[in-house]
Amino acid sequence: MSTKSLKKSLYKSIFELVGDEGIYASGRNEVYGCIFGRDSAITILKLLDTYEITHDEKILEIAKKTLLTLASLQGKEINLENGEEPGKFIHEFRRERHEHLTSTMSPPWYLNKDKTMRNYDSIDSTPLGLIAMHRYFQITKDQDFLTAVALQIAAGLKWIVQFGDQDGDKLVEYTFHPERRHGGLKVQSWTDSVESLLQPNGKFPKYPIAPVEAQAYSWLALKLWADEFKGLDQDFADSLTAHANQLKHAFNKMFIFQDGSHFYAAQALDGNKNQIQTVTANPLLCLWASYKNGRKIESIIQNKYICDVVERAFEPDLFEKTAGIRTMSSKAATFNPTQNSYHNGSFWPFLNGLIRDGLIHFGYHKEARKLKTATLKPIKHFGSPIELYIKTESGYEEYKSNSGQVSCREQAWSAAALLHLVIS
Numbered sequence: 001m002s003t004k005s006l007k008k009s010l011y012k013s014i015f016e017l018v019g020d021e022g023i024y025a026s027g028r029n030e031v032y033g034c035i036f037g038r039d040s041a042i043t044i045l046k047l048l049d050t051y052e053i054t055h056d057e058k059i060l061e062i063a064k065k066t067l068l069t070l071a072s073l074q075g076k077e078i079n080l081e082n083g084e085e086p087g088k089f090i091h092e093f094r095r096e097r098h099e100h101l102t103s104t105m106s107p108p109w110y111l112n113k114d115k116t117m118r119n120y121d122s123i124d125s126t127p128l129g130l131i132a133m134h135r136y137f138q139i140t141k142d143q144d145f146l147t148a149v150a151l152q153i154a155a156g157l158k159w160i161v162q163f164g165d166q167d168g169d170k171l172v173e174y175t176f177h178p179e180r181r182h183g184g185l186k187v188q189s190w191t192d193s194v195e196s197l198l199q200p201n202g203k204f205p206k207y208p209i210a211p212v213e214a215q216a217y218s219w220l221a222l223k224l225w226a227d228e229f230k231g232l233d234q235d236f237a238d239s240l241t242a243h244a245n246q247l248k249h250a251f252n253k254m255f256i257f258q259d260g261s262h263f264y265a266a267q268a269l270d271g272n273k274n275q276i277q278t279v280t281a282n283p284l285l286c287l288w289a290s291y292k293n294g295r296k297i298e299s300i301i302q303n304k305y306i307c308d309v310v311e312r313a314f315e316p317d318l319f320e321k322t323a324g325i326r327t328m329s330s331k332a333a334t335f336n337p338t339q340n341s342y343h344n345g346s347f348w349p350f351l352n353g354l355i356r357d358g359l360i361h362f363g364y365h366k367e368a369r370k371l372k373t374a375t376l377k378p379i380k381h382f383g384s385p386i387e388l389y390i391k392t393e394s395g396y397e398e399y400k401s402n403s404g405q406v407s408c409r410e411q412a413w414s415a416a417a418l419l420h421l422v423i424s
Contacts, residue, residue, distance in 0.1 A: 022066025037125030046416035087159030206271035287358025353417025
């Protein structure tokens with residue numbers, strides 16, 4: 001598949017994924033053919049990157065429609081049964097085709113009185129949604145949009161500070177409430193499979209859990225909106241800035257550890273504030289979620305550690321020159337090299353697209369070019385914006401679970417990340 005053909009195919013995929021409520025996470029006939037907070041926000045952020053190159057007004061229409069939907073679905077009350085909290089952005093919203101979760105799953109997921117399924121089991125949908133809203137307004141200066149979502153923005157920021165920080169340590173963490181009767185996600189970061197967080201002894205960590213990349217997203221959301229609130233509500237702006245600074249301090253104190261000759265960041269902290277030191281690609285998302293102030297750029301990771309983090313990412317246990325950066329090191333005790341590896345060593349195009357952005361942000365252009373080349377090779381093989389894939393000695397394989405679930409072939413955040421990768 002040529003680069004020109006790939007670009008055309010990716011555009012086609014994106015527009016086919018758009019429905020009345022915005023862009024769906026996957027094809028309508030695939031398992032994730034609905035609105036997802038995390039997926040929608042990342043997809044919009046990548047589409048807005050493309051807009052800055054192409055100036056295609058259709059992209060802005062998709063972005064606005066999707067972001068207004070996320071605003072309308074924001075949590076308003078505390079509901080243990082679906083994870084809803086005031087100001088929290090949705091994880092998954094289904095008007096229909098939810099029976100595999102709400103009827104056949106044991107225990108079943110919570111179904112609203114209006115027969116829609118609204119699930120809020122995501123620690124990062126809120127900061128990502130806030131970042132996407134800021135990016136859209138930054139590009140468009142659409143005052144009507146800002147007015148329409150102003151209350152939701154303020155509520156989302158308050159959620160990060162109040163509900164997101166469960167124990168007052170300035171970090172964001174999640175739990176699965178012990179009194180909850182309905183089903184849901186036990187792991188609420190983007191690598192949301194239970195096996196991705198299992199320890200070498202096979203045990204699941206104690207709640208509350210603080211994922212590494214969610215700290216960066218929350219820090220960035222606070223920084224961005226603190227800038228916007230300056231002069232409008234100075235006390236609120238100052239409180240956001242103070243919390244962001246405290247979050248960064250706590251992050252570098254709690255997450256950084258030495259892995260061999262490199263400093264790196266832990267996958268997460270458990271409920272006892274112990275580091276989960278499984279080496280994953282997730283710390284690299286902290287370079288993507290960076291704060292720009294004029295020519296200066298800042299990560300939640302202190303500058304003195306960034307070179308080590310990048311060098312560690314391109315060690316052969318994480319980087320594969322014909323596939324990209326793995327979700328998990330092949331040296332990890334929980335690494336899974338088989339076709340049913342969802343997050344334990346598989347390759348995700350959106351992840352590599354975001355990592356490449358982060359590398360460019362901090363001047364690692366050589367590494368960014370290597371990653372771009374590696375990421376596009378399997379996509380040209382599959383011929384579609386596939387959700388994830390596995391690299392074995394015999395070649396590329398699509399993910400296939402033990403129950404028969406396979407990789408989505410039309411995945412929104414894959415398509416958006418790959419489109420920007422191709423044209424930039």
